[in-house]
Amino acid sequence: MNIKEEILEHTNRGLEIFSFYMPIDFVPKRNFRNPLYEDRRASCNIYFDTRSKCYRMKDFGNEMYSGDCFWFAAAIQGLDMQRDFMRVLKMIINDLQLNIPLPYHDWSEKSKSNANIPPKPPISVNASKQAGSKKWFRIAEQSYKDNELGFWARYGIGTKTLQRFQVKSIARFESVSNQGKAYTIHSSSEEPMFCYSMRNFVKVYRPFSKMRFLYGGEKAEDYVFGFEQLPNKGDILFITGGEKDVLSLSAHHFNAICFNSETAQIPESIIESLLLRFRHIILLYDTDETGLREAERQTEVLSAYKVLTLTLPLQGIKSEKDISDYFALGHTEKELRGLLSAMLSQIYTQTIMMLRSCEIDYDNPPDASMSVVAVNGVPLGTQGNLFCITGGEGTGKSNYVAAILTGTLGTERLPAERTLGLEITPNPNGLAVLHYDTEQSEAQLHKNLGKTLQRASLKTVPEFYHSLYLASLSRKDRLKLIRESMDLFHHKHGGIHLVVIDGIADLIRSANDETESIAIVDELYRLAGIYNTCIICVLHFVPNGIKLRGHIGSELQRKAAGILSIEKDDNPEYSVVKALKVRDGSPLDVPMMLFGWDKAEDMHVYRGEKSKEDKEKRKTDELIGVVKEAFRSSLKLSYQELCEILMREMEIKERTAKKYIAYMKEQRILAQDTNGNYQKGELCRT
Incomplete structure (x- = not known):
């Protein structure tokens, strides 16, 4: 290689x-x-x-x-x-601190620093020296031994984690004391040595020695171990007291960083930048006197940033005081998530009270009341993204939503015909499935929940499924409840499989308010990324061609990974589902699906796809509309200009835009003059 x-x-x-x-x-x-x-x-x-x-x-x-x-x-x-x-x-x-050697003649510093060290195959040597500096050091790296790997394994830390964080086993460390006296320390089976490397600085860790930490090189003022390994976005970030704690948390699938020590003051500028990426920042310090004192002090200093503190149920003695000890004692990732869930439950006491009054109790139906026709929709998408369903009244959106939710209630994938032509990823791990409704009455939502259970062949509501009635809440409280309940259910069920918000426009005062529309779509997109889930947004608008109306429609068109539209078919007994936007390719190439009511089944059923002729007619009509709009302010366009317009207006890639230009020339939607420029074709002028 x-x-x-x-x-x-x-x-x-x-x-x-x-x-x-x-x-x-x-x-x-x-x-x-x-x-x-x-x-x-x-x-x-x-x-x-x-x-x-x-x-x-x-x-x-x-x-x-x-x-x-x-x-x-x-x-x-x-x-x-x-x-x-x-x-x-x-x-x-x-x-990037990669453990990769360059050829000998290209690594000039290495050849100088290794001049007096005899070659030894299993040991690689790095050195850093500055003239007149007391920070001079030299390390001799070696392969991990079995007893050293066993030390890390006690805390759940394996070789992958050690490699990811550039933690090395070293055979020898050479440096100078503060008095300028040179010294050399060797590793042994009784006193192994490891080092944490950060560019021109190393922190040597000797877990069984009297002097556990040694330093070499120039330490950066903003020393943050684990920062480079953090993802772009996440739910929780722990700030711990030491590097070993960071490694142990990472090995158990948590994000963590540490500063030089628990007593080091955390820079507010770093906290500000991390809050843009993580939902919660939690101090997880030792449970001894120093750790408890510093956690309280840091929380007070950083109170403006709402930094939280989690105290582990440990005695605070030498062998039982930090998160590494917690895992070494046999506690699991699930148990730590349980502690997090309990802590958040205390924070969200008021939200839990609201949840109890909003969640549908299927075994105790509400008093019968007049049914109100609501806007319902079924977004479909990928983890970390938004998907939108739109359409007018009476098109069957409620039943379409029920079909999608049905597919998330089982451990195995249902046949596509059972979920109205869609392939829904099952939910074998019992992650949370959340259905928020902002418009329907409590009685109607209870009825819809019954239809969902009927389609899934279930008699009781699964523990992880929550259908929540929000129509009685103010718009401000609706968004607050959605945001905080997602966080609660994420930790309670170990993640969120799918979220449906039926009536997204009812989270703001006006769907035509640009500022509010941008803010709500950005917030939902942020939540989808934090919890790595798909949020389905149901929008009650009749689309105009392949475009959604209103400011909130424009924002969803830009941010959503896909958009489906439900309309009544030419045959009034059927509804037709059309794609307005898809992640890859063009929505005009996606089949149009049909569904309708079946008396025998007592539910809507899949009725197949529209014919190829209908698909081609829709494709032609939509492309004619796009071309007319493109040439509204110009009689002629170059090939590149036309290609860019199609990519922008239809949310497609360059290769798909080029394919459509060729198709439109063939269908006489576009015409080309002698100079190679494009203009409206015969079909656009009729």
Whole structure:
């Protein structure tokens, strides 16, 4: 394996290199402005190239600014990729702390520092020396021994976690004391040595020695261990007292960082940036006197940022005081999540009281009342994204929602015909399924819950399924309850499988208020990312072609991963489901599905797909509408201009736009003049 391939293997195929050198936050597959020049339009994105099997950057506005992670690292540092290639590789290895050796003649510092050390195959040596500095040090790295791996294993920490955080076993550590006297310490089976590396600084950890910590190099003022390993977004971030605690939490699937010690003051600037990425920041310090005192002090200093504190049920003695000890004593990830759930339940006492009054009690139906026709819809999408369902009254949206929810109540996937033509991912782990309704009466929602159970062949409501009636709450309280109950149910059930918000427009005062519309869609998108779930937004609008109306419709069109529209078919006994937006390809290429009422089944059933002729007619009509709009202010457009308009208006990729241009030429929707420019074709002029 060559060096370039080794670097890709260590950096998630180059994605971590883009994340390290990119001066702005980005999300793969989502457009942003290119930081390499004054880019006025967000027409650049990071994607995984299946041909080269690595992440690449694509700039649709300027092809010259496209390339792989090595090209980007060179460009952002002002280096020439051809002339400085080995320098770029060395820079990446140093900056990302990768345990990858370069060829001997390219690693000049290494050859100097190792001059007096005899070669030994299992040991690699790194050194850092500054003239006249007391921070000089040299370490001799070695492979992990069985007893050393056994030490980490007590806390649930395996080799993958050690490699991810660049924790090394060292055979020898050389440095100078504060008085300038050189010394050397060797590792042994009784006193092993490990080091945490952060660029030009190392912290040596000797768990069984009298002097447990030694330092070498120049420590950065903003020392934060584990920061580079954090995801872009998440639910909970723990701040612990030491590096071993960070490793133990990470090994048990929690996000964690630590500063140099529990007594170190946490910079407010770091807390501010982390709050943009995580829902909760929780101090998880030792349960001894120092840890309890510092946790209380830090909480008070950071009170403006609502930093929380979790105290472990440990005695506070030497062998039982921190999260590493907690796991070493046999406690599990599930038990820690139980402690989190209990802590949040105390915080959300008022919300729990509201939940009890809002949740449908299926065994105790409410008094009969007049039924009100509500706006119902069924979004369908992927984890971490929004999906939207839209349509008018009387189109069968309530039953469509019931069919989608039915597919989430079992452990195995139901046949597509059972869920009205959709393939719904089952829920074998019993994660939370949440259905919020803002418009229907309590009696109607109880009736709909019965239909959902009937379709799923269930007699009782599963513990993880919560159908919540919000119509009686104020708009402000509705959003508050949704936000806080998602957090509660996420921890109670170990995650959220699906969320349905039936009547998203009723969370704000007006669906045509731009500020409110942007804010509510952004908040729901943020929640979908934090809890890694799909949020289905039901919008009561009749769409105009492939576009949604109103400001809230425009925001959903931009942010949602997909949009479905339910309309009455030409045959009034059927409803037809059309795709207005899909993640990959074009919605016009997705089949139109039919469903209708079946008396024998006492429910709506799947009626197949519309014919190929109907599909082609819809495709032609929609493309004619897009072309007429495109040429509203111009009689002629170049190929590139037309391609960009189609990509923007239809939310499709470049290859799909080019395919549609060829199709529209063939169907006489577009015409081309002698200069190669495009204009409206015969079908658009009739």
